[in-house]
Amino acid sequence: MNRGQVLDAAIAAIRDDLEALEAMVAMSTDEATNAESKAENKYDTRSLEASYLARGQAERVVALRRLADILTQAPREAASERVGLLSWVTLEDEEGARHDILLVPDGGGRRIPVGPESVLLLSPQSPAGRSLLGAEVGDAVELGRTEAEVIRLA
Numbered sequence: 213m214n215r216g217q218v219l220d221a222a223i224a225a226i227r228d229d230l231e232a233l234e235a236m237v238a239m240s241t242d243e244a245t246n247a248e249s250k251a252e253n254k255y256d257t258r259s260l261e262a263s264y265l266a267r268g269q270a271e272r273v274v275a276l277r278r279l280a281d282i283l284t285q286a287p288r289e290a291a292s293e294r295v296g297l298l299s300w301v302t303l304e305d306e307e308g309a310r311h312d313i314l315l316v317p318d319g320g321g322r323r324i325p326v327g328p329e330s331v332l333l334l335s336p337q338s339p340a341g342r343s344l345l346g347a348e349v350g351d352a353v354e355l356g357r358t359e360a361e362v363i364r365l366a
Contacts, residue, residue: 303360
């Protein structure tokens, strides 16, 4: 697996999510504006709740589109010796297990398949993502309840 494959897999996974989420936005928008959702009394909040849901989903669509654009424009070769946004990092934990991570600006927390392996998308808002920022090959970082060593940075 190489950096280009990791980025392409992340872009494909995000575009799949976008397709599903855009369908949900259309459904919740329809629910919010449908005549049958009109409040029957002052305690009926179905339409209001549907509009909140549609708005939240629409904001998520914007964030995922932005992430897909960022990943599409990301360099296919590593350009830094320190972990930063869009770094692909391989960690080895205390038991010898390896973990591939792509540090993304937003939308972390999901694992994407890359061939027979997988890569975890992490954002700097997560504790593990924060511990990775600025790390170099050979550095120890916190990975949940365990420590891991950065063994590759691309």
